Amino acid sequence: NRVGISIDSVSLPDSEENSLYARYGNFNNSRLAIDSELVRNIDIVRGSDSLNFGSGSLGGHVNYHTLEAYDLIEENKHFGGLFRSGYSSKNREWTNTVGLAYANEVIDTIFVYSQRYGHEMKSAGGNTHVQSEGYYDTPRDIARRAEIGAARITPDPSTHKNHSYLAKLGWNIIPGHRLGLSVSGQNNSNYIDEKSYSLTTYWREA
Numbered sequence: 729n730r731v732g733i734s735i736d737s738v739s740l741p742d743s744e745e746n747s748l749y750a751r752y753g754n755f756n757n758s759r760l761a762i763d764s765e766l767v768r769n770i771d772i773v774r775g776s777d778s779l780n781f782g783s784g785s786l787g788g789h790v791n792y793h794t795l796e797a798y799d800l801i802e803e804n805k806h807f808g809g810l811f812r813s814g815y816s817s818k819n820r821e822w823t824n825t826v827g828l829a830y831a832n833e834v835i836d837t838i839f840v841y842s843q844r845y846g847h848e849m850k851s852a853g854g855n856t857h858v859q860s861e862g863y864y865d866t867p868r869d870i871a872r873r874a875e876i877g878a879a880r881i882t883p884d885p886s887t888h889k890n891h892s893y894l895a896k897l898g899w900n901i902i903p904g905h906r907l908g909l910s911v912s913g914q915n916n917s918n919y920i921d922e923k924s925y926s927l928t929t930y931w932r933e934a
Contacts, residue, residue, distance in 0.1 A: 730787030735762055736794055736910060763892035763914060765825045765842035768795050794894055794912065797836040798828035810840065821846025837896045845892040848883040880924040888918040 733740045740760045771791040773780070780789075801808030810827035827840035892914040899907045 730785075732785035732789040733760070734789070734791045734913065737791060744898075762792050762794075762912065763842050763844070763890065765823065766794050766840055766892055766894045766912065767792050767934070768799055769793050794896070795827070795838060795840055797829040797831045797838040797896065797898070800827055800838060801831055806830060806832055816846065817850075819846045819849045834900055836896075838894070838896045840894045842892045844888070844892075846888055848886040851882050884920055884923050886918060888916065888922040890914065890916045 770793070771789075773791075773850070775787040775788060776786050797808070800810050808829045810825065814823045814827050814907070818821070821844055823842065823844050825840065825842040827838065829838040830836065892912075894912045895910070897909045899905055
């Protein structure tokens, strides 16, 4: 990969299981990423910048800044919380996020948890239903395009569950000196019925 990726200025490995040239094998992309629910803002650098981000950023760099305790706490308060829920119709995905934060003059801490549950993306091209008499999309057309194999037009059925978390602890030792600890992780599963696979059809966990 020509674009470096980092989280809070910590570079991520640029290794990837690349099966791009395997027929219908793109499901195995394994480069690390982060849930956008845990991110406060993103820095995008165009072109090489080895001075600031080190080697591995020939085509640019993306740095994700994760949430801080003060993003959840109102001014003159010590405690703060976050709860939001959303739904995406394009893949029938529900997203639920909760977070808690505490801060005073000496320490600050935050914990955020996010869960996603959804399915395959809707197809934006081609009709799969007969709309009217004489319309070009005949039942035979539908059967031909919905067959199993490389000619399949509709997305392969899939169900994914993603769990992400972020925990931070900061200690202001003395003015101008700060010690921080940050832990983040994710546990993702994606079950795909690979009807477009060229040899056979089966369920696989990605």
